[in-house]
Amino acid sequence: MKLAYLLNMYPLISTTFIRREIGAIEALGQPVERYALRHWDGELVDPEDIAEQARTHYIITGSKAALLCDVVLTCLLHPVRTLRVLPLWWRVWRNAGRNLVAHVAYLLEAMAFTRRANAQGIDHVHTHFSTNATTVAMLARRLGGPSYSFTVHGPDELVPGEPARLSIREKARDAAFIVAITRYCHDRIVAEAPEAAQKVRIVHCGINLADFPYQPAPPESSRVICIGRLCANKGQIHIPPAVAAVNGEFPDLVVELIGGGDDEDALREAIRAHGVEDHVVLHGWGTGAYVREQLLAGRAMLLPSYAEGLPIGIMEAFAIGRPVLSTTIAGIPELLDERCGWIFAPGDEDAIAEALRGIMRATPEQQAALGAEARRRVEERHDLFKSAQTLLDYFKAEAASGRQH
DSSP states (O other): OOEEEEEEEOSOGGGHHHHHHHHHHHHTTOOEEEEEEEOOOSOOOSHHHHHHHHHEEESSSSOHHHHHHHHHHHHHHOHHHHHHHHHHHHHHHHHHTSOHHHHHHHHHHHHHHHHHHHHHTOOEEEEESSSHHHHHHHHHHHTTOOEEEEEEOOSGGGSTTOHHHHTHHHHHHHOSEEEESSHHHHHHHHHHOGGGGGGEEEOOOOBOGGGSOOOSSOOSOOEEEEESOOSGGGTGGGHHHHHHHHTTTOTTOEEEEEBOOTTHHHHHHHHHHTTOTTTEEEEEOOOHHHHHHHHHHSSEEEEOOSSOSSOHHHHHHHHHTOOEEEESOTTGGGTOOTTTEEEEOTTOHHHHHHHHHHHHHOOHHHHHHHHHHHHHHHHHHOBHHHHHHHHHHHHHHHHHHHHHO
């Protein structure tokens, strides 16, 4: 079987989990060709991401002449297929209700990807998120390209009224199968595309447990770690007032934010306004190794998000035995409850403060018990190589079915 992954922008800081998934599949003996529509313009800080960029075939980034050549040859050599794909393309654009230029680009990218994938003999292509790359894979399939599957994470793909959601039914119709990362996600996909219910598979995202050594005895630490892009959806703006409410009782408490983003200036202003400059610290992005070091040195992880699928960061914290403080959204309650941390409604600053009090008051024995349950859950549900093997089995079954037909 020849397998490819097709992504929108890849690699970038927030797609480390995809890189790890591809690496795990290759470790199981299945080579993977990497395709992306375009490269990320930001600065990559992780050496593994930098190396991954060199392995990736780009559809738009690079020679525009090659893209144009692929489009012209597709139209000349396969005029019937080109005409037949247009009604599907029209429905997807109409459902999105905006951005004609972008949707024309998707069609051109699909033509280029079809030619390049077929030239390499790709049997099956997998995408992550039911957005741009999945649109291209779907159009490519109609143009004679490989079969495709896609992983739905949420939350943006599943928000009522959002363009991506409006085309999930179209994308599910032609897909070989659809992967949901949580039960919550599975149920939302089935609600949007009930006719595709038998195609939906739950495959949990995973981490390499060997990269996150379990510490049964937690360190004596007053540091709480928050990992993620600084943006409204992550809810970090609620951290300064929550910390201000408890730092009189816990003067050693420090919440350290690892990440960067559009909300950095607003967060700095909130930190100043609440007088917690010594208690809420912004570190910027760090490598995977840096994140692990901070989790190992910390007391717990805090993630006060409004919108998530199921964060990889929670799995990483759990793997080393750290409790997590997070919100009751999407798939998070499927992994997190009071036996391994604290869970509260998004935006509730009083509840965040109370969770911080809880973890700061916890004895070493209580911390260890929370951490042990956390590690048990991530071993059971989120082992990267178990998830990769499940995915690989689905890919191989689809490729075998395609050969029979």
